[in-house]
Amino acid sequence: MKNYEIVIIGAGPAGSMAAQAAAAAGKKTALIERNEKPSMPVRCGEGIGRKGLATTLEPQKQWIKSGITRARMISPSGIKVEIGNVDQSWILDRQTMDFDLVKQAVKAGADFFPSTTIVSAQKKTNGLYHCIGQDKEFTANCLILADGVESRIARCFGWDTALKLSDIETCAFARVTSPLIDQECCSFYTGGQVAPGGYAWIFPRGGAQANVGLGVIGSKCKAGLPKELLTRFIELRFPNSEVSHLHCGGVPVGRWIRPLVKEGVMLAGDAARQVNAINGAGIAYSLYAGKLAGETAAKALNKGTINHKILLKYQKQWAKNFGKQQDRSFALKEFIMNVGDGFLDRIANSLARENPEKISYLRVFTRTFATKPTLLLKAFKLFK
Numbered sequence: 001m002k003n004y005e006i007v008i009i010g011a012g013p014a015g016s017m018a019a020q021a022a023a024a025a026g027k028k029t030a031l032i033e034r035n036e037k038p039s040m041p042v043r044c045g046e047g048i049g050r051k052g053l054a055t056t057l058e059p060q061k062q063w064i065k066s067g068i069t070r071a072r073m074i075s076p077s078g079i080k081v082e083i084g085n086v087d088q089s090w091i092l093d094r095q096t097m098d099f100d101l102v103k104q105a106v107k108a109g110a111d112f113f114p115s116t117t118i119v120s121a122q123k124k125t126n127g128l129y130h131c132i133g134q135d136k137e138f139t140a141n142c143l144i145l146a147d148g149v150e151s152r153i154a155r156c157f158g159w160d161t162a163l164k165l166s167d168i169e170t171c172a173f174a175r176v177t178s179p180l181i182d183q184e185c186c187s188f189y190t191g192g193q194v195a196p197g198g199y200a201w202i203f204p205r206g207g208a209q210a211n212v213g214l215g216v217i218g219s220k221c222k223a224g225l226p227k228e229l230l231t232r233f234i235e236l237r238f239p240n241s242e243v244s245h246l247h248c249g250g251v252p253v254g255r256w257i258r259p260l261v262k263e264g265v266m267l268a269g270d271a272a273r274q275v276n277a278i279n280g281a282g283i284a285y286s287l288y289a290g291k292l293a294g295e296t297a298a299k300a301l302n303k304g305t306i307n308h309k310i311l312l313k314y315q316k317q318w319a320k321n322f323g324k325q326q327d328r329s330f331a332l333k334e335f336i337m338n339v340g341d342g343f344l345d346r347i348a349n350s351l352a353r354e355n356p357e358k359i360s361y362l363r364v365f366t367r368t369f370a371t372k373p374t375l376l377l378k379a380f381k382l383f384k
């Protein structure tokens, strides 16, 4: 039995940031990870906006594979919209970044337990939380659950983390090497033939390589479909390319879980569904939420006693800084799910005639809403 003040389950971006913050605040902290190494394999397109990363961390050179300043959206019938007004974005090296974040947590004083799967957890009558692993047990005054999209341990404390089929993108993704990859530009393909209820992405990572993947909404998915569609997509766009690192994974695209805190247990990152439902981006949110959860837990814990009022500040601050933004993305996703390929083609057609330098992601959205008065009304309600 290993005794800690704060135990964090999962060493992805959320868990490592939580561990670093808790340990830096002087709390006896354990970071537990089922894999031998974090991010093995990387289940991510690795795209992030500079602003999103810099909100929580000082970006490090070794984490960045390539810098992107342009994007391209391709409508179901193949109409290309060039987006020239893009905030600086990066394609990360998640493996290096995730390793570094664990190292930083250890440097701050956290104990790291790799190859350790927690199978269940419960609160004992002495008020301590017991986490039961296959061959180790841990006690803690406070638990931070950052165990990713599966979010299994939360169920031990009464959270229903089962995802509705309409709230999960089932993805297949791979690393592709081909001279045909445009290394300057991220591309997004939409349409029922390419990725029903989702999109396909090409994120260039330098050296003739790109992360290529696609997501199919759970309600339109059947076994093997994402992999089948991805294979076809790659063969069509990058014939004779080298394909490696082919994996599948899920992205939660529902609303963030409420409450985020129950007694001395907190949820962070994908486990809390802190993901942008429109594009499936969760790295920046996970980093921010993990750090905030770790800091708040450390502040709330004094000589083994948790001040619940302080712990609840985690949810309040999340809701204020990103929760509302995420709620809007969710509502937008619900609209987009219900528009057909013809609608997406019409939007693309009208945008394709404009000056790419003036087109931003925001303009794409405003044009989408302006094209349909009923959507415009709903949008007003969302953004009021």
Ligand SMILES: Cc1cc2nc3c(=O)[nH]c(=O)nc-3n(C[C@H](O)[C@H](O)[C@H](O)COP(=O)(O)OP(=O)(O)OC[C@H]3O[C@@H](n4cnc5c(N)ncnc54)[C@H](O)[C@@H]3O)c2cc1C
Pocket: 009, 010, 011, 012, 013, 014, 015, 032, 033, 034, 035, 038, 039, 043, 044, 045, 046, 047, 048, 116, 117, 118, 119, 146, 147, 148, 149, 150, 152, 153, 171, 172, 173, 213, 249, 250, 251, 268, 269, 270, 271, 275, 280, 281, 282, 283, 284, 286
């Ligand atoms: C195909 C795909 C593409 C994506 N592309 C992007 C992108 O381009 N940009 C972006 O911003 N986001 C992207 N995301 C989302 C992003 O990867 C996640 O939002 C982010 O990794 C969440 O971080 P996390 O720390 O919450 O969870 P994770 O990174 O999933 O980490 C959770 C960790 O918990 C561990 N764990 C789970 N259960 C246990 C247990 N019982 N005991 C011990 N350890 C456990 C896991 O092994 C894992 O290491 C993508 C996701 C997928 C699937």
